Amino acid sequence: MNQRPIFHARADDQVLERQAPKLDVDNVIAVARRQWRVVAICVAICLILGVCYIVTAVPKYTSKTSVLIDRSNGQVVEQLSTIGGVPDDEASILSQVELLKSETIGLSVVEKLKLSDNSEFMGSGGNFLSAAASYVRSVINPKNWFGGDETTLLDAAENNRREALKRIVDNMDISRVGRSYVLEIGITATSPQLAASIAGGIADAYLNDKLNAKYEATRRAGTWLQERIEELRQKSLESDLAVQKFRAANGLLVANDKLVSDQQLTELNSALLVARADTARAQAKLDRIQSILNNGQTDAIVTDALDSSVINTLREKYLDSSKRESEISKRLGEGHVQAIRLRQEMAEYTRLMFDELRRISESYQSELEVSQSRERQIAEGLKNATGVSVTAGETQVQLRELERGAETYKNLYQTFLQRYQEAVQQQSFPVTEARIISRAVPPQNASEPRAGMVLGTCLILGFVLGGGVAGFREFRDRFFRTGEQVRDVLGLEYLGAVPLVDPSKAKPLDNAPVKGEVYKRSQVSNFAVEHPLSSFAETLRSARIAADLQVNKSQKIIGIVSALPGEGKSTVAVNLAQTLAKSAKTLLIDADLRNPGATRALAQHADEGLLEVLMDNLSPSSAVLTDPDSGLKFLPAVVKRRIPHSSELLASQAMMRLLAQASSEFEYIVLDLPPLGPVVDARAIASRIDGFVMVVEWGETSRKVVRDTLAAEPQITSRCLGVILNKVNSEKMKLYREYGSSEYYASRYTSYYHENAS
The missing domain is CATH 3.30.1890 (Bacterial polysaccharide co-polymerase-like)
Incomplete structure (x- = not known):
């Protein structure tokens, strides 16, 4: 037979297992279809709480x-x-x-x-x-x-x-x-x-x-300014007193905002200029009168001569004598005694005038000497004042520094005093x-509770809460729902889904047992036979095709297993065997020696079966029962006591001989094996099985459990023909369909399926 690669837990499958469903539009719509009741309940609860709050809240x-x-x-x-x-x-x-x-x-x-x-x-x-x-x-x-x-x-x-x-x-x-x-x-x-x-x-x-x-x-x-004002006032007084002491110590006396030494220097300069002008004027007057005296100019005039009454009298007399001498000389001649006498008088008058001019010249000389002496004195005083001014100028550098400090304190004192007055005025300015x-007025209508806002908030909170609960439910949904999940998580072929069958559709119990026939119960053990055109039967035919394609043998041994008990593997095994028996010789062996579900479904009144064949060497033909409707041969497992070594029995030589003998008589041998999780019986007989069909309960068995169980059973996984999802809720299955998937087009398949009996 063709060997399938051993299943292994892929890293991307592990990531897929841990992650929530992909978030796309189809997924969101599917989640909304699945969880709308949860969201509706949360919204209703929140709205009820909101209404209770509105009714009981005190108006504000x-x-x-x-x-x-x-x-x-x-x-x-x-x-x-x-x-x-x-x-x-x-x-x-x-x-x-x-x-x-x-x-x-x-x-x-x-x-x-x-x-x-x-x-x-x-x-x-x-x-x-x-x-x-x-x-x-x-x-x-x-x-x-x-x-x-x-x-x-x-x-x-x-x-x-x-x-x-x-x-x-x-x-x-x-x-x-x-x-x-x-x-x-x-x-x-x-x-x-x-x-x-x-x-x-x-x-x-x-x-x-x-x-x-x-x-x-x-x-x-104001308090701070008052303290600063007192401090600045004291500083101003101290700085001003320091300036005055420095002036007194260095002789820097001030009059009319100027130093006395500077004023003296200015006055002496002016006086020296005046003295020099007076000296020059006196010298000019002296030189002029000396020139007149030296040249004997009787007609020369000086200012003081004009002011002298003596000279003016002598000049009048001189002119009078000159006039008479001229007249006498013209009448009596120049030699006349009177003319000579008059000329003598004129000479005397001239001598007397020159004597007067000499006295004036001496006064000019005296005035010149006075002017020169005054000029020398002023020059000496100017020299002394200049020395004092130079010394004061050097000292004034320190004086100006002290004056600037005093002026600064004075300005600060005035500024702070003005600010203090403003602060005092500000205290009384409201x-x-x-x-x-x-102004606030009493409102007419209550502002709280606002019914619209409360209900709107409750509605939003309901949707948020419902969405959170729905998201948590979706995130925690770790079960198999679709064929794509089977392929993605397990890497195995998806054979189909077996819907959850209503027991009322099963054939009623036949209470007339016949020796050697299968005893039917009013359950679903023969549902596929009674409804050959149902999706149940179609899934079983898919399993048969998988066995025919993957097992290259004319006689095929097929094991039906599950990860956990209660997943419906016995029902699938019985219905698969009955479906195969319609067209081929088929033997169904209940190999679950711990919990023989197939025996309870078909032959609960059987007295002997697989245990007697393996342990008591009973002939298989004596223990095999026959279904008259389908022709199915069934070897039950009558468990009368606990079998602790069931795995050893399934791996025993007697079991090997039984399978070998059955292979020579039947085309299909279907074994209802124990679940893989609780016991190791399936592993013990795995080497003799041509192919396994894995049955997983829809929406109940965790993906991680199935994946880990198959990962621990590589011999079974390598021969696994595929996976059947059992007990599928058809109505809920529609909620998990995605665009393009086989479930999405399930509604179109209904024309090919007939769930009613044919």
């Missing part, structure tokens, strides 16, 4: 108020003081949101509205489940059983305040309106009036906190960067 109301971060007020504050105002960017808006959620604002509202003592606000505010949970917590709390001291009461009050704060934060929703500077504050409570009062209280507390924060900031700034633009 949401009141909203709007606060504007007013930039115009901030600009006013900035104009009044350099302390207030910050840019209203995204971060600052988010900071205001966090401020509204802060503990300071919340506790302020709790204290103002006395929410910790408000039973309506501190109640559960939920449905009956939350109320029951709250009651249970109060009952099991030991503090409610025993009286507490004052510290315990204070702790309870503080806990109530914290619980009220937590409820405010949990029920508060703050959102920014678009990209504007408006913050909308929403509060949810069990009462419309309570929601409106809490929302309004939060807005008022926010504004008060802004005012208090600004006042506190300006107060701290302006913030925020204002309320929409």
